[in-house]
Amino acid sequence: MDSQIPNKAALEWIKAGYLFPEKVQITPEKTYGNSRFDLYVCSEKRKAFIEVKGVTLESDNIVRFPDAPTERGIKHLKELIHCMQEGYEAYLLLVIQMK
Incomplete structure (x- = not known):
């Protein structure tokens, strides 16, 4: 499976207005704290x-997710919680790549 497909699918979904109905600016690979998140909207x-x-x-x-334990994933979740504490919205999108 192409590991970049979930990001491309999420980007298309967001651009289509499914998560944010208003006009948005989308920045891929945005750094926050000690993490680089896939998207900033x-x-x-x-x-x-x-x-x-x-x-x-x-x-x-x-x-099932995750398919393997990951310290990086835990770090991202903690950073997302910190983002929320700083007034940002935070999302974890799971893209299922099978029927």
């Missing part, structure tokens, strides 16, 4: 950091 009313993860593990018709 802002409008006149909102500002948000978004981390996108592809879900590739399936067992007995149930998808």
Whole structure:
């Protein structure tokens, strides 16, 4: 599987107005604190950091995430919590790459 497909799918979904109905500016690979998030989205009313993860593990018709323990993932979640404490919106988008 192409590891960049989840980010591309999320970007298209956001551009189509599904997460933010208002006009937004989208910046990929935006640094905040000690992390670089996949997307930063802002409008006149909102500002948000978004981390996108592809879900590739399936067992007995149930998808699972994460497919492996990850310290980096934990760091990103803690940074997203910090973003919220600083007044940003924060999202973790899970893109399921199978039926």
